[in-house]
Amino acid sequence: MTNPLCLRGGRVLDPARGIDRVQDLWIEDGKIAGLGEDAPAALRGNKAVEIIDVKGAVVCPGLIDIHVHLREPGQEEKETIATGTRAAVRGGFTTVACMPNTSPPLDDRPRVEYVVRRARESGACHVLPIGAVTIGQEGNALVEFEDLASAGVIAFTDDGKPVKNAEIMRRALELTKPLGVPIIQHAEDPDLKGNGVVHEGWVSTRTGLKGIPDTAESVMVARDALLAEATGGRVHVAHMSAARTVEILRRAKERGIPMTGETTPHHLVLTDEAVATYDTNTKMNPPLRSARDREALLQGVVDGTIDCLATDHAPHTDIDKDGDFDNAPFGIVGLETALGLYLKALVEPKHLSLSDLILRMTRNPLAVLGREGGTLAAGLPADVTVFDPEQRWTVRAEEFASKAKNMPFEGWELSGTILLTLVGGRIAYRAEVPAGRA
Ligand SMILES: [Zn+2]
Known part of the structure; x- marks a missing residue:
C-alpha cells in the first residue's frame, strides 16, 4: 500500500x-x-x-526505455536487474524493456519467468522482457513465440546480432504478426560489417581503425522493409545510426509498411570524430557515424520518421573496456545520462519542444510495442x-x-x-x- x-x-x-x-x-x-x-x-x-x-x-509520465541490457542472468559482474533498474529510476525511467542476449539467452519460458520473478523481487521499476527470435540467438531455429508472449515477453529480437537469414526473418514476421508485437532488428549485414570497429570514413582512414560502412545497417533495413511489406509483420529498427537508414524508414512509412525505429543519445550528440581519441568508451555498435548521418538522424527524430528515443544501455566492467580498441567490447551505459543528452541534442538547439521530446520518451515507445499507457490519465x-x-x-x-x-x-x-x-x-x-x- x-x-x-x-x-x-x-x-x-x-x-x-x-x-x-x-x-x-x-x-x-x-x-x-x-x-x-x-x-x-x-x-x-x-x-x-x-x-x-x-x-x-x-x-511528466514516467520515461520508458525499450532498449536496455540488464545482463542478468549470467553477466552479473556487468549489471543486475537490481542495479540496472536503480540506474533507470535515477535517470527518470519507470519502465525498461530488457534485451534477451543474457547468458543463457531468453529463448524459453523458464528463463523469461526467471527474469520476471527477479524483476519483481529486486527491480526498482517495471521490467518488460524481450525474447530471443531464435534458439540461443544462433539464427537457425525459431523460438515458441506464443509461449514466450504468454510468459510476459513483449517483443522479440536477437539483439547483439541481426536475424541474418531472410527466410528465418520472414517466418518470424509471419508468426509474430497475430501476436501484435514487433521483431526488433539489430540491423547489420555481417559480411559488410566484417571485423570493423568504427564507422568507415575519413576518421577510420586517419586512425587506421577498421571501418564498418553505413550500408551494413541500411542494406538489412531495406531487406526487412520488403519482408514487413510482404508479411504484414512489424519490424522495429533498433539504434538507427545512418542517413540511408532514415531515408529507407521514411519511404517504408510512406508506403504504409508496418515499420518503426529508434535511435540513441550517443548517435545524436557525437560523431565518429570522437573515436580519434582511441578511447574504448567511444566504441559502440552501430558505430558513431559522420556529421551528415547525425544531421539525418536529428531530422528523422524531428519529422517523426524515428518514432522513439532509447538508450541501448550496455554495461561493461572496467576490465572489459581496458583492452585495446580492436578487442574492447562494443557499447556504453546510458540510463543515467539519457534525458540530459536528449535535452542537449534536441531541445536546447530548438529542434524539438520539451513536450515533443517527452512524447518520444513516454507514449511513443509503448506505441511501438503496441501497448497502452505512457500518459497521466486517471486510473x-x-x-x-x-x-x-x-x-x-x-x-x-x-x-x-x-x-x-x-x-x-x-x-x-x-x-x-x-x-x-x-x-x-x-x-x-x-x-x-x-x-x-x-
Ligand atoms: Zn543491437
Missing part, C-alpha cells in the same frame, strides 16, 4: 493528451487520481495526503517523473547507480536534473536536492 500523494504546483506535461499547464497531480492507491480540480474532492480535502512541493519542475499506475529542465548537473560515473561506468561523457555539464521518480505511486528515487527549492 502506498500513501496518497499530491505533487504540488509543477508544470504538468502529458504530451499524448495535449496537456501542458501548472497544476497539482494527485495519486491514490498507487494510481493517478486526477489533475488539479479534476481530482476527487474527497482526496483534495484529505489531511493525510503527503504534499510534495514541485514548483518550477516538470511533472493508470502512477508512474511519474519530476525533473528540473533548467538545473544543470555534471556527469560523474562514480555517482552512477549502474555497476558499470563505461561512457564517454565524464565531466559533461547537462541540464535536466531528475528530482523524483514514482513507480506505481511509490517513491523509487528522490534527489538529495529538495524539490521545490526557491
Whole structure:
C-alpha cells in the first residue's frame, strides 16, 4: 500500500493528451487520481495526503526505455536487474524493456519467468522482457513465440546480432504478426560489417581503425522493409545510426509498411570524430557515424520518421573496456545520462519542444510495442517523473547507480536534473536536492 500523494504546483506535461499547464497531480492507491480540480474532492480535502512541493519542475509520465541490457542472468559482474533498474529510476525511467542476449539467452519460458520473478523481487521499476527470435540467438531455429508472449515477453529480437537469414526473418514476421508485437532488428549485414570497429570514413582512414560502412545497417533495413511489406509483420529498427537508414524508414512509412525505429543519445550528440581519441568508451555498435548521418538522424527524430528515443544501455566492467580498441567490447551505459543528452541534442538547439521530446520518451515507445499507457490519465499506475529542465548537473560515473561506468561523457555539464521518480505511486528515487527549492 502506498500513501496518497499530491505533487504540488509543477508544470504538468502529458504530451499524448495535449496537456501542458501548472497544476497539482494527485495519486491514490498507487494510481493517478486526477489533475488539479479534476481530482476527487474527497482526496483534495484529505489531511493525510503527503504534499510534495514541485514548483518550477516538470511533472511528466514516467520515461520508458525499450532498449536496455540488464545482463542478468549470467553477466552479473556487468549489471543486475537490481542495479540496472536503480540506474533507470535515477535517470527518470519507470519502465525498461530488457534485451534477451543474457547468458543463457531468453529463448524459453523458464528463463523469461526467471527474469520476471527477479524483476519483481529486486527491480526498482517495471521490467518488460524481450525474447530471443531464435534458439540461443544462433539464427537457425525459431523460438515458441506464443509461449514466450504468454510468459510476459513483449517483443522479440536477437539483439547483439541481426536475424541474418531472410527466410528465418520472414517466418518470424509471419508468426509474430497475430501476436501484435514487433521483431526488433539489430540491423547489420555481417559480411559488410566484417571485423570493423568504427564507422568507415575519413576518421577510420586517419586512425587506421577498421571501418564498418553505413550500408551494413541500411542494406538489412531495406531487406526487412520488403519482408514487413510482404508479411504484414512489424519490424522495429533498433539504434538507427545512418542517413540511408532514415531515408529507407521514411519511404517504408510512406508506403504504409508496418515499420518503426529508434535511435540513441550517443548517435545524436557525437560523431565518429570522437573515436580519434582511441578511447574504448567511444566504441559502440552501430558505430558513431559522420556529421551528415547525425544531421539525418536529428531530422528523422524531428519529422517523426524515428518514432522513439532509447538508450541501448550496455554495461561493461572496467576490465572489459581496458583492452585495446580492436578487442574492447562494443557499447556504453546510458540510463543515467539519457534525458540530459536528449535535452542537449534536441531541445536546447530548438529542434524539438520539451513536450515533443517527452512524447518520444513516454507514449511513443509503448506505441511501438503496441501497448497502452505512457500518459497521466486517471486510473493508470502512477508512474511519474519530476525533473528540473533548467538545473544543470555534471556527469560523474562514480555517482552512477549502474555497476558499470563505461561512457564517454565524464565531466559533461547537462541540464535536466531528475528530482523524483514514482513507480506505481511509490517513491523509487528522490534527489538529495529538495524539490521545490526557491
Ligand atoms: Zn543491437
